[in-house]
Amino acid sequence: MNPYIGHESQMRGVEEHRLVGGKGDGMRLFQVRNGKGLEFTVVADRCADISRLSFRGVNMGYFAPCGYVAPAYYDDREDGFLKSFSCGFLTTCGLTAVGSPCEDAGEKLPLHGTVSNIPAEHIWWEQDEGTIRVHAQIVDERIFSHKLVMHRVITCSLEENRITIQDTIQNRGDEESPVMILYHLNMGYPLLSEKSVVTIPSVAVKPRNERAAEGIDTWHEILKPQPQFEEQCYYHSFDGQGMAGIYNPEIGQGLEITFDAKSLPFFTEWKMMGQRDYVLGLEPGNCTPDGRDRVRQAGDLTVLAPGERVSYEVQVAMVTKA
Numbered sequence: 001m002n003p004y005i006g007h008e009s010q011m012r013g014v015e016e017h018r019l020v021g022g023k024g025d026g027m028r029l030f031q032v033r034n035g036k037g038l039e040f041t042v043v044a045d046r047c048a049d050i051s052r053l054s055f056r057g058v059n060m061g062y063f064a065p066c067g068y069v070a071p072a073y074y075d076d077r078e079d080g081f082l083k084s085f086s087c088g089f090l091t092t093c094g095l096t097a098v099g100s101p102c103e104d105a106g107e108k109l110p111l112h113g114t115v116s117n118i119p120a121e122h123i124w125w126e127q128d129e130g131t132i133r134v135h136a137q138i139v140d141e142r143i144f145s146h147k148l149v150m151h152r153v154i155t156c157s158l159e160e161n162r163i164t165i166q167d168t169i170q171n172r173g174d175e176e177s178p179v180m181i182l183y184h185l186n187m188g189y190p191l192l193s194e195k196s197v198v199t200i201p202s203v204a205v206k207p208r209n210e211r212a213a214e215g216i217d218t219w220h221e222i223l224k225p226q227p228q229f230e231e232q233c234y235y236h237s238f239d240g241q242g243m244a245g246i247y248n249p250e251i252g253q254g255l256e257i258t259f260d261a262k263s264l265p266f267f268t269e270w271k272m273m274g275q276r277d278y279v280l281g282l283e284p285g286n287c288t289p290d291g292r293d294r295v296r297q298a299g300d301l302t303v304l305a306p307g308e309r310v311s312y313e314v315q316v317a318m319v320t321k322a
Contacts, residue, residue, distance in 0.1 A: 011035040012158060014125045014132060023084075024068025030125060032132055032154075038161040038318060040089065045071055045119040048136035048152050051088035055161060055318045058251055061089030062188025062279035074117040081111040087186045087279060091116050094181040095140045095148050095169060099289030109292055113180065115140050115150070132156040147173035148304075161318035168311045171304035178292060179302045182268070182285030183314050185257060187246050192280050196222045196254075199245040200269065200282075202236035208268075208290075209233070219269060222280065229274040235288060236267040244269075244282040247319055254319040259284045263312055266300075284314055 005011055012035030019027045028044035029051070041052040051068070053060045069084035078101045085091065093099070093116065097109035120136040127133070134154040141147040149172055155164040171177045187196075198220045207213040212232040219234045236244075242261035247254030261267070266288050270281030286302050287295045295301050304310060 012132075013127065014134070019068055022068065023066070023073055024070055027068060027070050028123075030123070030134055032125075032134065032156050034132065034156050034158050034161065036158070036161055038156065038163070040156070040163065042123075042134050042136075042154060043068075043088070044123045044136070046086070047092050047116045047118055047138050048120045048123060048134065048154070049088060049092055049116060050090040050154070050163075051086060053089035053316075055253055055255075058190060058253065059188065060191045060255060062087045062186040062192070065276060071117045071119055074114070076110045076114060079111045084117065085112075087184075087188075089186060090165070091184040091186070092167075092181065093184050093285075093289070094179070095150065096146050096178050096180060097292050098180040098182045098285065098287050098295075100291035100294075102291035102293040104291070104293040104296060112182075112184070112289070120152075130158055132158065141172065146177040147171065148177060148179065163316045165314045165316075166311065167313075168309055169304070170309045171306055174306050176303050176305055178296075179304050179310060180285075180287045180292060180295070181312060182266075182283055182287065182289060183259075183264075184270075185282050185284075185314075185316070187255075187280040187282065189278060190251055191246060191248055191254065192222065192278065193248060193250065194222050194224045195250045196246055196248045196280075198222060198280070199243075199247075200236050200267075201238075201243060202267065203239050204237040206235045206237075207232070208235060208288075215271070219271065223273045225275040225278045226273050227275055229272065229277070231274075232271040233289070234269040234271070236269060237261075237265075238267065242267055242284060245319065246280065246282070247321070249321075252320060256317045256319055257282055257284070257314065258317070259312075259314045263310075264314070286312070
């Protein structure tokens with residue numbers, strides 16, 4: 001015990017809050033602080049995603065104009081997802097669909113799937129001398145359809161300014177099920193500005209469409225907010241270790257995302273430089289965001305047999321430079 005402090009929350013720990021009023025009314029938030037300048041918010045009622053991330057008092061993520069939106073307002077028709085797409089630092093896309101709305105295997109699939117609007121069935125946290133861990137179970141199951149459960153552990157180091165997100169997904173049904181996941185990590189102002197330096201040491205970069213091809217030579221350059229900007233997406237490939245970083249010398253800090261590119265072989269850079277829609281997505285995944293029909297056609301769809309599990313991990317480390 002530290003003789004200088006009374007309650008440990010004076011320095012670090014986890015506090016549970018509830019939102020009052022507006023579209024987020026009643027949502028449960030777990031505020032995590034490691035005592036070294038790292039602070040983030042886990043949203044229990046939205047897939048245990050991370051809505052807020054700050055380091056040394058500076059915001060690092062992007063929060064969309066809709067703000068906090070409870071799952072009761074979710075619209076699963078076509079691109080209705082955007083009505084409640086808070087972005088935050090992390091939105092999980094999946095678990096049976098990622099990307100564009102489409103029809104696949106006789107099933108109509110909405111934009112980015114439904115899991116980010118599923119409340120955690122069970123969520124708790126624990127702390128030891130070196131870490132804080134938030135555990136959550138998210139159940140994505142329905143009658144006459146897929147039956148998937150995801151166990152998430154978000155680990156925050158008390159020694160370093162680092163977060164690890166570990167997900168294990170199991171097929172609890174009696175037939176094969178597609179499993180798609182994309183970690184929609186969203187960088188926002190003031191981390192993101194025209195001063196930011198983006199580093200993605202990929203071995204290949206491909207534009208998603210003609211609009212992205214227009215800026216293929218400047219995929220790493222960040223603009224000032226532009227009126228009526230049309231998004232650009234780039235697909236990066238890695239050998240072995242996947243990594244993406246952003247650093248803003250104006251604030252003297254940034255962050256680095258690392259992941260195993262064998263288990264998460266697709267990486268999407270979402271460059272959206274609009275006014276108020278000003279966000280850079282750095283997104284590891286087991287698929288592209290082109291929709292399940294196209295992912296299946298390309299032979300890239302992950303399928304779990306009954307009882308089978310698959311695990312994924314993404315690390316986020318804060319960066320400072322002298």
